[in-house]
Amino acid sequence: MKNLLKTAALALAVSVAAFGAASAQDLKIGVAAEPYPPFSSPDASGKWVGWEIEFIDAVCAEAKVTCVVTPVAWDGIIPALTSKKIDAIMGSMSITDERKKTIDFSDKYYNTPASVIGPKGEKFDASPDSLKGKIIGVQVSTVSADYAKKYFAPVASEIKEYQTQDEANQDLAAGRVDAVIADLITLDAFLKSDQGKACCDLKGNVKDDPEILGTGIGIGLRKGDTELMNKFNAAIKTVRSNGTYDKISKKYFDFDIYGG
Incomplete structure (x- = not known):
């Protein structure tokens, strides 16, 4: 009986550890908690929708990572990233030299005036x-x-x-x-x-x-998070080249938002 209990306890511990490891792979993607249409805003049911939400889904799928949209007050979104409350920012954040002092950025994914x-x-x-x-x-x-x-x-x-x-x-x-x-x-x-x-x-x-x-909108990342940056840059390049980016954009815009 004791051996059975030990075996059961060990199996439970392994399953909990496995669950914890799987959960640890979920990336929390910070977006502004405030509605910012047409990029991101909650619909009547509370589900977040918009161009940037669809872009997040496409990029994360291509990068083969599981992403969870995580609303954060805009004026606290960089501190949330640096304190590891979120793992990346995909909230229409402009790439500027001032922000680069605190965080890193992916390649741009759109640029409008x-x-x-x-x-x-x-x-x-x-x-x-x-x-x-x-x-x-x-x-x-x-x-x-x-x-x-x-x-x-x-x-x-x-x-x-x-x-x-x-x-x-x-x-x-x-x-x-x-x-x-x-x-x-x-x-x-x-x-x-x-x-x-x-x-x-x-x-x-x-x-x-x-x-x-700035020089466009990029994904905000913690300093030195090179592996995730490389994944996202490759994913941005792919969704741009395989037609996914244009397919999403045509739902929301009648002009090219990527910019020169």
Whole structure:
């Protein structure tokens, strides 16, 4: 009987260890907890959907790793990565020299400009001079916020920061800010919504500054995580070349988001 119990206990220990090892292979992929359509947002059932979610599925499948989408507040997403609460960031994070001081990046997987939107009928463009004296909305801890502080703060009435892009858009629609600066794609999604169509239009793209705006969107990784970076880079290259990337993108966009 004791031998049977020992055998059973050993079998249980082995199965628990095996389960733990399998679970350890699951990569927690950080995305912004705040909705960021059309890239990532929860649907009515709470399931995360969007272009970036489908991209994550495709890249992880190609890299032969199991990935779990893990929402994290945007302003804490890099600390979550460096403290190993998540294993990678696939949340439309721009590759910048400042961020490279703390984390590494994969190759880019898309690249679109920062743009300005404002109320229909208001005649201004995306230059600082045309936004003199205006209140400009941006999402906190984004490259658009950094850009606005450098180029627009000296002339604007206020740079108003929001926890989410949706909050900035809502305040623009309500007339509480005069303009919003953000990535063209997420602003395009808002302008195509019923609310966006009614209130606002695109004023133009800001002048590029790679030092602030970066050189595209990449997967954020912990410093020195070379093995995972190589897996993801190879997977990005494959989903680009085998047509998967274009197939996903055509569901959401009518233009090439990969950029030059």
